[in-house]
Every structure is written in C-alpha cells, then in structure tokens.
Amino acid sequence: MVQQQPLLEGRNVTKYFGGLAAVHHVDFAVYPGxxxxxxxxxxxxxTTLFNCLSRILPINEGEIYFKGKNITHAKPYQVAHMxxxxxxQVIRVYRKMTVLQNMLISRQWRGEGILKMLRPSSKATHERARQLLxxxxxxxxxxxxxxxxxxxxxxxLEIGMALMPDPDIILLDEATSGINPTLIETIKDRIRQLNRQEGKTFLLIEHNIxxxxxxxxxxxxxxxxxxxxxxxxxxxxxxxxVIEAYFGAE
Ligand SMILES: Nc1ncnc2c1ncn2[C@@H]1O[C@H](COP(=O)(O)OP(=O)(O)O)[C@@H](O)[C@H]1O
Ligand SMILES: [Mg+2]
Incomplete structure (x- = not known):
C-alpha cells in the first residue's frame, strides 16, 4: 500500500473540561478521498473532538495536522480558509433569512479573490449557491x-453552507439525526457523489450504523x-x- 500523507491527523489529542478528560490521548488519521x-x-x-479539530476549542495536549501543516494553535477562520x-450537532441556520441568504452569508467561496470577497455577494457566489441548492x-x-x-x-442547507467555500474535508456532526428516511438517503447519496466525483473527504459523526x-x-x-x-x-x-460500550451498561 502506498503511504500517503494524511489530510487530517490528530496525535495524542487531549481536551479537559475541568477534571474531565472529554478527549484523551486520541490518535487518528483521515486520508485524502x-x-x-x-x-x-x-x-x-x-463533538468535542470536532470542536478541537475545527479549532473552536484549544486542546491541552497533542497536535493536529491538516495538509501536513501543524494547526494545533491555528484560528478557526484559518483552518476554514485552508x-x-x-x-x-444542533443545526445552525438563520431562520428568518431566506435559504439563499443563508448560503451567501456562509463563508465566501475560496475560489474568489480577496477583493471579490469584500463584496457582499458576487455573481459567482450567487451562481455557486444556486448550483449547490x-x-x-x-x-x-x-x-x-x-x-x-x-x-x-x-x-x-447546513451541508450546503459548509460546502460554499469549496472545502477539501467536511466534518458532519450527526447529519442524519431526527430526519426522515427519504432525506437520509438523499444525504447519503450526495455525500457519495461529492466523494466520488469531486474527491471530497468526509469525517462523519453518526449513530446510524x-x-x-x-x-x-x-x-x-x-x-x-x-x-x-x-x-x-x-x-x-x-x-x-464496542458491543460492551454500547450495550454493556444497560
Ligand atoms: N463546553 C463544555 N464544558 C464542559 N463539559 C463539556 C463541554 N462540552 C462537552 N462537555 C462534556 O464532555 C463530554 C463529551 O461530550 P461531547 O463531546 O458532546 O460527546 P458526544 O458528542 O460524543 O456525545 C461529556 O461528558 C460532556 O458533558
Ligand atoms: Mg455530540
């Protein structure tokens, strides 16, 4: 097997809340595709691990690498831009804004130059939002x-907003919880298409086995x-x- 560089990697990732080790010495790697x-x-x-990876939470020990770069101390906007x-897990959309407006205010498409990004929403951003919708x-x-x-x-919609900046990896926190089986199939199908046709990498928190x-x-x-x-x-x-962890305590 060819040894590839991981796209996203955690080494010894550890996060405490007071005395509680919410994430403890976790090593993992996600490879491109x-x-x-x-x-x-x-x-x-x-979810705490996701918060550490997206740099919303500082970690107490360990290192996080994205595209080979140490992002342990990076800011959330920096890793988003990368x-x-x-x-x-709890859906975050602006309920009073339209679906399109939600797409437009989500982080601007990386494909645009810095000057275009200063405009509220360019034609290209609109077009991308419509295509994704x-x-x-x-x-x-x-x-x-x-x-x-x-x-x-x-x-x-939240998945669409995450896709707006054309990311390389998408972390989905319980994308299927509380939704009907037809839409679960839609989400599954779209993840597969994004993966196979556009090479997007995914890390999925899921209860649906x-x-x-x-x-x-x-x-x-x-x-x-x-x-x-x-x-x-x-x-x-x-x-x-694993069976013991899920069912043993009952
Ligand atoms: N902001 C926080 N402050 C204190 N404790 C937290 C915080 N977020 C999560 N926790 C605790 O960390 C542990 C892991 O929570 P979480 O990452 O949400 O688990 P999961 O997503 O696997 O259900 C739980 O014991 C939770 O109560
Ligand atoms: Mg959670």
Whole structure:
C-alpha cells in the first residue's frame, strides 16, 4: 500500500473540561478521498473532538495536522480558509433569512479573490449557491425563510453552507439525526457523489450504523474520550469491546 500523507491527523489529542478528560490521548488519521466514521456512545467526546479539530476549542495536549501543516494553535477562520468545513450537532441556520441568504452569508467561496470577497455577494457566489441548492434538492425553496424548512431540509442547507467555500474535508456532526428516511438517503447519496466525483473527504459523526456501513471505509470508536477501536464497519460491529460500550451498561 502506498503511504500517503494524511489530510487530517490528530496525535495524542487531549481536551479537559475541568477534571474531565472529554478527549484523551486520541490518535487518528483521515486520508485524502476517504469517508471515515466517528462513533461512540453519547458523551464519549465526538463533538468535542470536532470542536478541537475545527479549532473552536484549544486542546491541552497533542497536535493536529491538516495538509501536513501543524494547526494545533491555528484560528478557526484559518483552518476554514485552508479547506476544512464542519456542521453542528444542533443545526445552525438563520431562520428568518431566506435559504439563499443563508448560503451567501456562509463563508465566501475560496475560489474568489480577496477583493471579490469584500463584496457582499458576487455573481459567482450567487451562481455557486444556486448550483449547490439544486444539488441538495433545495433549489425550489431558495427564497423561503430557512425557518420554514423541515429539520431534514435544514440539515441539507447546513451541508450546503459548509460546502460554499469549496472545502477539501467536511466534518458532519450527526447529519442524519431526527430526519426522515427519504432525506437520509438523499444525504447519503450526495455525500457519495461529492466523494466520488469531486474527491471530497468526509469525517462523519453518526449513530446510524447502516449509514456508516454504506459510506465509510473505516471507523473510529470513542468511549469515555478514549479511542476504543478502529477498523472497517464490519470489524467494528463485531468488536466485543464496542458491543460492551454500547450495550454493556444497560
Ligand atoms: N463546553 C463544555 N464544558 C464542559 N463539559 C463539556 C463541554 N462540552 C462537552 N462537555 C462534556 O464532555 C463530554 C463529551 O461530550 P461531547 O463531546 O458532546 O460527546 P458526544 O458528542 O460524543 O456525545 C461529556 O461528558 C460532556 O458533558
Ligand atoms: Mg455530540
């Protein structure tokens, strides 16, 4: 196997909240073009790890590398500009603004020059927003307030907003939670297309194990902030320690 440089890598990533180690000595690597799953029981540190990777939270120990560059102390806008995007477990859209306006205010497309970025929204940005909304089956809702969308449509919008700057890796935090099976299939299909046709890399926090099995080549399992296991979805499903972590305490 050719040894590639990871796109995103964590070494010994550790984050404490007071005395609680929310993420503890976690090592992982995501390679270009992969779709990797991040699973674990509630409270196991998945969202905290995303917050560390997107640089919203400082870490106490360890290092984070993106495209071979040490981003451990980078600012969130810097890693966003380098091509890392993420969505939030609790959907963050501006409900009173239209769907299109939400797309336009999300971070400007990296393909534009710095001068164009100073304009509120250029023609190219508009065009990209419309194309992405069509791709996400939201084109007909472009002028609706985002608050009128269903939960699943808001998830799609949030994914669209994350895609606006044309990132290389997209971190999705529970993109399928609380949404209907048809839209889950849509999200799955769009992730696959973005991956296969545009080479986008994904790191997915998911509780839906079928979704993980269908999309991911590899999965990391967190439990109490520690890496409990890693492997293919099949290996993870049959791993006794993972089964114990999910069902043992009941
Ligand atoms: N901002 C915070 N301040 C204090 N504790 C937090 C904070 N965010 C998360 N935690 C705690 O860190 C642990 C991991 O939480 P989280 O990363 O949200 O888990 P997951 O996303 O896997 O459900 C939990 O015990 C949670 O209560
Ligand atoms: Mg979470």
């Amino acid at each position: 992969e779709i990797v799953g991040l699973v674990g029981p509630n409270g196991s540190g998945k 091509g890392l995007a993420r969505t939030f 069509d791709f996400l089956l939201l084109g007909h809702l472009m002028h609706e307030p985002a608050g009128h969308l269903s939960g699943g449509q808001r998830r799609l 079928d979704f993980i099995s269908d999309l991911c080549s590899r999965v990391y399992v967190l439990d109490f902030g520690e890496k409990l296991a890693e492997g293919t979805p099949e290996e993870i499903k049959n791993n006794p320690a």
